[in-house]
Amino acid sequence: MTDAAVEHVDVLIVGAGISGIGGAYHLRDQCPEKTFMILENQEGYGGTWRTHTYPGIRSDSDLHTFGYRFKPWRNAPIASAEEIMTYLGEVIDENDLARHIRYQHVITAATWSSDDKLWTLEVTRDDTGEQLRFTANFLWMCQGYYRHSEGYTPTWEGMDSFKGPIVHPQTWPDDLDYAGKNVVVIGSGATAATLIPAMAEDCNHITMLQRSPTYFVAGRNINELVESLREIDIDEAWIHEIARRRILHDQNVFMELAAAEPEMVKQELLAGIREYLPDDYDVEKHFAPSYRPWRQRVAFVPDGDLFQGIASGKASVVTDHIVRFNETGIELESGEQLDADIIITATGFNLNVLGDIAFTIDGEPLAFHDAITYRGTMFTGIPNMAWVFGYFRASWTLRADMIGDFVCRLLRHMDERGAAVVTPTLRESDADMTLSPWVDPENFNPGYLSRGLHLLPKQGDHEPWQHKQLYLVEKDELPTADLEDGSLVYD
Numbered sequence: 135m136t137d138a139a140v141e142h143v144d145v146l147i148v149g150a151g152i153s154g155i156g157g158a159y160h161l162r163d164q165c166p167e168k169t170f171m172i173l174e175n176q177e178g179y180g181g182t183w184r185t186h187t188y189p190g191i192r193s194d195s196d197l198h199t200f201g202y203r204f205k206p207w208r209n210a211p212i213a214s215a216e217e218i219m220t221y222l223g224e225v226i227d228e229n230d231l232a233r234h235i236r237y238q239h240v241i242t243a244a245t246w247s248s249d250d251k252l253w254t255l256e257v258t259r260d261d262t263g264e265q266l267r268f269t270a271n272f273l274w275m276c277q278g279y280y281r282h283s284e285g286y287t288p289t290w291e292g293m294d295s296f297k298g299p300i301v302h303p304q305t306w307p308d309d310l311d312y313a314g315k316n317v318v319v320i321g322s323g324a325t326a327a328t329l330i331p332a333m334a335e336d337c338n339h340i341t342m343l344q345r346s347p348t349y350f351v352a353g354r355n356i357n358e359l360v361e362s363l364r365e366i367d368i369d370e371a372w373i374h375e376i377a378r379r380r381i382l383h384d385q386n387v388f389m390e391l392a393a394a395e396p397e398m399v400k401q402e403l404l405a406g407i408r409e410y411l412p413d414d415y416d417v418e419k420h421f422a423p424s425y426r427p428w429r430q431r432v433a434f435v436p437d438g439d440l441f442q443g444i445a446s447g448k449a450s451v452v453t454d455h456i457v458r459f460n461e462t463g464i465e466l467e468s469g470e471q472l473d474a475d476i477i478i479t480a481t482g483f484n485l486n487v488l489g490d491i492a493f494t495i496d497g498e499p500l501a502f503h504d505a506i507t508y509r510g511t512m513f514t515g516i517p518n519m520a521w522v523f524g525y526f527r528a529s530w531t532l533r534a535d536m537i538g539d540f541v542c543r544l545l546r547h548m549d550e551r552g553a554a555v556v557t558p559t560l561r562e563s564d565a566d567m568t569l570s571p572w573v574d575p576e577n578f579n580p581g582y583l584s585r586g587l588h589l590l591p592k593q594g595d596h597e598p599w600q601h602k603q604l605y606l607v608e609k610d611e612l613p614t615a616d617l618e619d620g621s622l623v624y625d
């Protein structure tokens with residue numbers, strides 16, 4: 135490869151999902167003099183919302199907060215993937231971002247050279263197989279947190295003997311014919327709760343098979359405050375901001391209440407579900423988790439559609455453990471046999487650390503799990519790199535927007551002080567800090583994180599070495615973070 139074939143940008147963004155597109159918006163808005171490019175594996179933008187095509191695919195949080203701060207959301211709060219894709223497409227068009235995005239560009243390796251003060255990226259074009267090289271001063275990792283090519287499916291005894299298809303929602307076959315069939319969905323997360331009502335009408339019967347229950351909150355897919363403000367002709371940008379503040383305020387009240395009075399909150403959530411179900415339905419058994427509410431994001435079930443499906447008899451819930459698959463379905467610990475024509479494994483994700491890119495720093499392979507995070511976005515020993523890991527209980531994008539502001543402020547600060555390199559580095563006073571995992575498993579424990587926690591960086595016991603996952607704290611801390619407190623070393 136000749137040098138002429140190497141393209142250079144100031145900032146290279148990895149991934150054209152909601153985080154990468156947001157990052158590009160913030161760069162263009164706040165650092166207009168910087169050159170930048172987004173490299174994306176897939177054939178188009180959207181990330182999560184392009185990858186997932188299963189029936190009914192929708193958000194589980196509201197789009198006033200899952201949408202960007204800078205672009206009002208005008209539809210119902212819970213949105214389909216199609217609506218989210220349209221919204222992202224508008225952000226690209228309105229901000230002239232398309233010319234900055236290269237699709238089907240798979241980044242395989244990233245090498246930092248302290249001599250050159252540059253990242254070099256090895257890229258394979260998915261369509262032509264061509265090998266390309268890019269260099270960048272700063273790497274903005276917006277690759278998400280899970281592997282898009284394949285979901286997580288546990289191995290159960292006898293899986294090979296099952297005569298029907300076993301499908302993971304992340305790789306949904308376009309031609310899957312489930313009309314009139316008996317379907318079992320393994321799992322009880324937001325994906326199962328979305329799939330089941332969307333498929334129930336067409337199936338003969340659909341069963342949600344869960345090891346243990348999940349919290350759901352049922353309600354109308356409408357924001358009454360937004361509707362009232364629209365009625366009196368308030369500007370959409372104002373409505374968006376007011377709705378965000380209201381939702382975040384209410385979520386905080388809910389979170390505090392869930393921490394202080396978990397049993398009361400649990401009973402309230404269950405009462406909401408009971409409204410949709412027959413009086414003799416065992417709500418405790420199927421919808422009362424053993425963990426505290428809000429330890430995971432509480433999935434919103436618009437119009438209680440999951441529960442309506444159960445009430446109509448088209449769908450049911452079985453809470454039991456799998457012993458083995460057999461030719462006609464699944465044998466359960468209770469001795470029951472669940473017959474199925476199709477089995478869907480809504481069993482989660484495979485954590486993807488840094489986009490499966492092989493990182494090297496000055497000739498040494500990166501041991502990411504040894505790094506300590508700077509404010510949950512940069513890492514000790516990794517120069518000129520930020521990762522967008524959004525909120526997982528509140529909307530992801532709230533954090534993506536704030537990290538956007540932070541990265542732009544840092545880039546401007548580096549220019550002002552004439553620095554080409556910034557590396558988070560522990561100070562003498564940080565040396566004896568107690569380290570803990572990337573997230574506190576007591577506080578948040580989805581399977582993909584528990585399975586992959588050992589691969590992720592650690593956090594310390596004081597600022598700026600913590601990954602807080604609390605919007606109401608970070609919204610004040612991140613914008614005012616002291617970039618000269620000695621924890622960021624410039625060169």
Ligand SMILES: Cc1cc2nc3c(=O)[nH]c(=O)nc-3n(C[C@H](O)[C@H](O)[C@H](O)COP(=O)(O)OP(=O)(O)OC[C@H]3O[C@@H](n4cnc5c(N)ncnc54)[C@H](O)[C@@H]3O)c2cc1C
Nearest residue numbers: 149151152153175181182193194195241277278489529530
């Ligand atoms: C079904 C589903 C529903 C969800 N609903 C919500 C919700 O309602 N609210 C919420 O807050 N969160 C939700 N989430 C979490 C959601 O994934 C995030 O909120 C958000 O969409 C993540 O956006 P992202 O851009 O950071 O990452 P992603 O959407 O994962 O996009 C990352 C992109 O980077 C690309 N990429 C990765 N590695 C490379 C590489 N090596 N080279 C080039 N490109 C690469 C990928 O192809 C992908 O397009 C949901 C997740 C799923 C799976």
